[in-house]
Amino acid sequence: MNIGNYKAYISAETMMGPNSVRILAELFDKFPLQLLSDDIILDLGCGTGLTSLIIAKETRAKVFANDLWVSAEENRKRFVEWGVGEQITPICEDANNLRFEKEQFRALISIDSYHYFAGSKGFFQEKILPFMKDNGVVLIGVPGLKDEYTGCSEELLSDWLGKDAYMFKSPKLWKELIGGNDRIELVRTWEMDCFSKAWNDWLATNNKFALRDRQYFETIIKPYTCFVGICIKLKRAL
Numbered sequence: 001m002n003i004g005n006y007k008a009y010i011s012a013e014t015m016m017g018p019n020s021v022r023i024l025a026e027l028f029d030k031f032p033l034q035l036l037s038d039d040i041i042l043d044l045g046c047g048t049g050l051t052s053l054i055i056a057k058e059t060r061a062k063v064f065a066n067d068l069w070v071s072a073e074e075n076r077k078r079f080v081e082w083g084v085g086e087q088i089t090p091i092c093e094d095a096n097n098l099r100f101e102k103e104q105f106r107a108l109i110s111i112d113s114y115h116y117f118a119g120s121k122g123f124f125q126e127k128i129l130p131f132m133k134d135n136g137v138v139l140i141g142v143p144g145l146k147d148e149y150t151g152c153s154e155e156l157l158s159d160w161l162g163k164d165a166y167m168f169k170s171p172k173l174w175k176e177l178i179g180g181n182d183r184i185e186l187v188r189t190w191e192m193d194c195f196s197k198a199w200n201d202w203l204a205t206n207n208k209f210a211l212r213d214r215q216y217f218e219t220i221i222k223p224y225t226c227f228v229g230i231c232i233k234l235k236r237a238l
Ligand SMILES: C[S@@+](CC[C@H](N)C(=O)[O-])C[C@H]1O[C@@H](n2cnc3c(N)ncnc32)[C@H](O)[C@@H]1O
Pocket: 014, 015, 016, 017, 020, 044, 045, 046, 047, 048, 050, 051, 066, 067, 068, 069, 070, 093, 094, 095, 096, 110, 111, 112, 113, 114, 116, 117
């Protein structure tokens, strides 16, 4: 995926953290999606919809853009302005209580948001899997802890993240938490390559959260954290 194609859309207004476009690009490059024209993709925790736009452009599939903090109306306005109002459906629902049709999505993508709601064992099987089609693919990128610090997030990250430190989990721990199921073919987790570039893009903005992150980058964020990539492939129908 060529990130340069999307430069005009990446701004302090659309970014909500380290550059989500770089995280998405790494996931797409490692696990290219092979979709049919009537496939539907769920962008879960889409924020301002920047990733939804790119998913729509790159795959040409239909996209459901779901977020909790950003309203569907706000995202709808942006999608219409960006010329993808027909292709992307904005939705505002809690990922803990999604109300989609069962076995609807060929792919689910979630960038920098899955850690807010999905860090407990069984979440994937109970809350996500029922909505996925057989042979579906799930691609997730979340901030997390390097494998060597597994289990130490509160001790290492609390000065920066306060009570949210527990949300940061290592690739090893995410693999355990996702777990298995007779519909799951494989779960892969890894430390992503895009860490420095995604952070640099974010820290260069004047967003007030980026200004705060800057104070902790060298002492906490860089030494202990990473981006965790997660790919889950589902089995074909029997
Ligand atoms: C850091 S922002 C990232 C947004 C976007 N994916 C990006 O990378 O720019 C985290 C997003 O997670 C979403 N989120 C947090 N908890 C959620 C929940 N329970 N259900 C749905 N979305 C949730 C928030 O609404 C927020 O937009």
